[in-house]
Amino acid sequence: MKCDMAVIEIQELTKDFKVGFWKNHAVRALDRLSLSxxxxxxxxxxxxxxxGKTTTxxxxxxxxRPTSGTARILGEPAGSVSLRRHIGFLPENPYFYDYLTxxxxxxxxxxxxxxxxxxxxxxxxxxxxxxxxxxxxxxxLRKFSKGMIQRIGLAQAMINDPEVIFLDEPMSGLDxxxxxxxxxxxxxxxxxxxxxxxxxxxxxxxEALCDRVAILNRGRLQQVGALHDILKVRIExxxxxxxxxxxQTAAGLKPLCDEMIAMGERxxxxxxxxxxxxxILSFALANGxxxxxxNPIRPSLEDHFFKQVTGE
Ligand SMILES: Nc1ncnc2c1ncn2[C@@H]1O[C@H](COP(=O)(O)OP(=O)(O)O)[C@@H](O)[C@H]1O
Ligand SMILES: [Mg+2]
Numbered sequence: 001m002k003c004d005m006a007v008i009e010i011q012e013l014t015k016d017f018k019v020g021f022w023k024n025h026a027v028r029a030l031d032r033l034s035l036s037x038x039x040x041x042x043x044x045x046x047x048x049x050x051x052g053k054t055t056t057x058x059x060x061x062x063x064x065r066p067t068s069g070t071a072r073i074l075g076e077p078a079g080s081v082s083l084r085r086h087i088g089f090l091p092e093n094p095y096f097y098d099y100l101t102x103x104x105x106x107x108x109x110x111x112x113x114x115x116x117x118x119x120x121x122x123x124x125x126x127x128x129x130x131x132x133x134x135x136x137x138x139x140x141l142r143k144f145s146k147g148m149i150q151r152i153g154l155a156q157a158m159i160n161d162p163e164v165i166f167l168d169e170p171m172s173g174l175d176x177x178x179x180x181x182x183x184x185x186x187x188x189x190x191x192x193x194x195x196x197x198x199x200x201x202x203x204x205x206x207e208a209l210c211d212r213v214a215i216l217n218r219g220r221l222q223q224v225g226a227l228h229d230i231l232k233v234r235i236e237x238x239x240x241x242x243x244x245x246x247x248q249t250a251a252g253l254k255p256l257c258d259e260m261i262a263m264g265e266r267x268x269x270x271x272x273x274x275x276x277x278x279x280i281l282s283f284a285l286a287n288g289x290x291x292x293x294x295n296p297i298r299p300s301l302e303d304h305f306f307k308q309v310t311g312e
Pocket of ligand 2: 053054055092168
């Protein structure tokens with residue numbers, strides 16, 4: 001299924017949930033959200049709990065209807081039946097029938113997509129291998145850990161070789177090994193050219209995987225772009241480490257910097273602007289000091305994220 005437009009196109013999506021006993025009170029879960037995801041992108045959908053991530057995914061999967069706005073996938077309206085065979089979905093906290101084994105679940109889902117044996121058996125084998133569950137293929141899902149459920153959930157989302165895959169918090173509840181396996185599975189999908197849209201609040205995973213991210217807070221889009229651009233705009237200070245600084249030079253440097261910490265033989269300074277860095281360096285070097293390092297201090301994605309959420 002090919003289209004000229006973006007693979008995922010969300011326009012002015014708004015969702016009000018009616019709450020309260022009389023359903024007379026509305027909670028706005030999404031507020032005019034617009035974004036588009038291009039073919040082959042790994043797109044991270046970030047936001048704290050309650051931001052509206054799951055609501056967006058449910059609308060894209062046509063599990064709930066928006067109050068207003070539109071969502072298109074591969075050029076088709078989100079509810080289109082013909083779309084089903086081209087997309088995959090891993091819900092948040094997936095629930096599968098407990099008494100099926102891993103291979104039975106995948107076989108069942110494959111049959112729903114009309115895949116027949118023996119191609120189906122090969123498909124199930126390769127998916128179990130991909131998500132690291134080969135040795136548990138005959139284990140009932142009720143005996144699976146959270147991480148294993150998440151991985152079998154990823155496998156079922158891939159059974160129809162989707163062009164676009166939607167994952168709601170795919171790494172949540174996983175141990176480091178499980179996270180690595182899910183990460184690898186996502187990278188393998190990317191290599192095959194699959195467009196991946198996943199929500200997360202686990203930032204190192206997002207940092208490792210995503211081409212672009214959108215940051216959502218209280219139903220509103222705060223920012224969208226390449227992660228390195230979002231982080232680049234905010235070099236907040238520089239850390240300068242000097243050596244061989246005598247007390248007199250240190251006294252002269254003090255007014256030039258924002259912070260000064262003595263660390264044994266070395267002196268660590270902080271400065272906000274490149275101009276400050278220059279004057280510190282020339283003063284220190286002119287007075288017999290030595291330079292160990294200068295590093296821009298970027299806030300981590302966590303810091304950035306936290307600032308978005310708290311409104312600075
Ligand atoms: N079925 C619902 N009824 C009422 N409010 C809901 C419903 N689903 C979600 N919400 C509210 O919508 C907001 C967004 O929720 P959600 O999309 O689950 O956020 P996220 O997935 O980012 O944690 C929250 O305030 C949540 O309480
Ligand atoms: Mg959610």
